[in-house]
Amino acid sequence: MKKTITIPFSRYESSREAHSNVSDALDGEDIKQVEELEAEFAAYVGASYALATSHGTAALHLAMLALDLKRGDKVVCSVNAHPSIPEVVRHFDAEPVFIDIEEDTYNINLDKLEAYLDANSSKKLKAVIVTHLGGVTVDLERLYAMGRSYGVKIVEDASDALGATYKGKKIGSTGADIVCFNFSPHLKKNICNGGILVTDDDEIIERARLLANHAMVRDEDALEYIYDVVDIGNDYLLSELNAAYIRAQITEQDENIKRQKEIAKMYTEGLDGVEHVTVPQMINEENSFSLYIIKIDKNRDSFAVALREEGIGTGLHYIPLHLLTYYKSKYALRVNDFPVALRSFQQVLSLPIYANMSDEDVEKVISTIKKIAKTRV
Template sequence: MHTIPFSKYESSREAHSNVSDALDGEDTNQVEKLEDEFKEYVGASYALATSHGTSALHLAMLALDLKRGDKVVCSVNAHPSVPEVVRHFDAEPVFIDIEDKTYNINLDKLENYLEDNKSKKLKAVIITHLGGVTVDLERVYSMAKIYDVKIVEDASDALGATYKGEKIGSTGADIVCFNFSPHLKKNICNGGMLVTDDDEIMERARLLANHAIVKDEDALEYIYDVVDIGNDYSISELNAAYIRAQVNEQDENIARQREIAKMYSSALDGVAHVTIPSMENEENPFSLYIIKIDKNRDSFAVELREEGIGSGLHYIPLHLLSYYKTKYSLRVNDFPVALRSYQQVLSLPLYASMSDEEVKSVIEKVKKIAKTRV
């Protein structure tokens, strides 16, 4: 049986060539090149490559000088890495329910929260662009000014995605964090990127990304001082070499992702028990293709797996996870939209290297299983 995994890493000639150059010692400036090319690609003033997407997010919290008792607002439908980086500072994540079509944070509920909880302790809002579908960022940035909070965008699924024609990373957030090995779609290489237009934020991030070590240019190279508490967030030259090709090919990959999404939608529209995503947003990069199954989603996924088709779930709402549920005494019904979506959503395989035959095979299996539902 031909299996179609949920995700597959793309490995091009360019990636092989870059990695070979680094291994052969011919080009060991891969990190610097990646940062320069990335700045140009997204249109940001500064870019800092990190070992993982989570490292970029953690470094963002360091750069914002997050402290014990501070609050950071985020969607309840996000990967555990989002509130996790907040808790590492003994700061408090605050969860907001989602919209039922995009599964992104509900901006009305976010605004209500900000209006009702004005406090110096409220430091930032982390906005996750689920599947690369952006929220109304103009509204978000306007809220940030009114309520004096920083905006950090979690662009794990949004590499190459755009908002009103501008690439995510250049639209006006304080910090945007990318992940080259997104959650549930693991790459062969790990890496993240922190981008900002704020020189003070970048200066602090660069300092803390290397143990807060400072050196005097005129001193011997082994003489250094440490001026703060940092960590090591550095990416390796080999990872950077591979990721440079990934960034270079991303626009092409997004075009193919959109083609696949159209194939899925035209074939699955109207299939009983299956709801397809909206195709109205022309800027959707379809990093994920999320359908809703109205009955027994888990058994549907099991049957897909038995047919050799992988699937994903984005995400288990944070308030259902033991740590957050217990820590903050959260109840199952506290976030009704996220709960309802969680019981139905399923992400189908979608990646640029999928062949038309593989897409048709997934469609065929989804239709076959849907027919057995009563």
């Protein structure tokens, strides 16, 4: 009989404000929820423009459209990212290029990125997509300087970085060409779906808005059912109902991050020195800890099974892209092509961390890990 998970990897909790906003939408109140969300989100992160989408992957796909990605173009990304990153690139018959990661943050290694850009300057090299794993950023000033120097656009995947900061500024306002957020991120599913694209670039937002609704245009003076189509777009639009719910999520995010940091501190103090377990570095005060990733030095998968048998869910961020059948076969990638990502993949394990976890839940996770660790030799 399968063990019931009592402390899941993620859990959503609907606030009173979320219920109120959703009720307004259901009751047909004259509130333009999507427009309100876009304005509130732009103000929250400090971006000039925000465009809500039906999902985080839709935001990424729309970003590629806005950059006019074409067949044969190249987009560089971390080999340790969700499959949605290279997936949106391949939908344009463009080519993702994978870069190995840093040992401690699991983010793209900027030295290796710069070496690749320096050795492969080409008009076909269109963009770099950088994933902020768990809300931890790379040296963004250096990244943006690379973008300017090598003439490539910088797109940030902030699926796990809502409310995270870099040098005191929220992700979304630090200088990227486009930043994409996901309100139902990969292994932490929300009750609703939604994404958002932010930018400070007038041309990018104009093109994104055009393409977000089938590239349809209307004459304001004509009948409302008269339209023209001026390009190839798609339907990326967010529903009013989802927007209503997400608006409340934004107002609560800073408090949620505060609680996540408290939980992370409890984990770090409780697991410090436990044999076979390595906790993440707590040096970076701007780490939002949307993920808490530990390393298990022996039999990570059996460790996760043992946790599941104790009712505790876990996650994995991520299976390196070069190990996945499609990319391995398509680009003739070898297992050892990205040694840091491979080594990390064999050890990393993401623990439950979310604002509505109780201290008792956290202590239960800690005590269970300690108990399991004692059985390892």
